[in-house]
Amino acid sequence: MLLAGEGERGELRLSDMVAGLGDSRRKLGAARKALERLERRGAPVAAPLPTPVAQRLQRKAAYESSSKDVAKWQSIVKARALSQRPDGRCITPA
DSSP: OOTBBBBBTBHHHHHHHHHTTTGGGHHHTTTHHHHHHHHHHHOOOOOOOOHHHHHHHHHHHHHHHHHHHHHHHHHHHHHHHHSSSOOOOOOOOO
């Protein structure tokens, strides 16, 4: 059973929603065209990730970025620490 404004497969189409705007549709201009371009692509828009998952991914990306920065400076810091000790020994953490 198809409801009013649904496509053949029971999907709500952008053209159905835009048609419901009537005369105010002309005022939307660029936004309407952008939405129609998205509809022509045919790819569905993915639902946003749940908040804990999104936060975990952000933390992971930040960790990887900071790890690269730290790795870049580790050899420089170690060389400077060795050069500042009079006996040239390096203290290794336990």
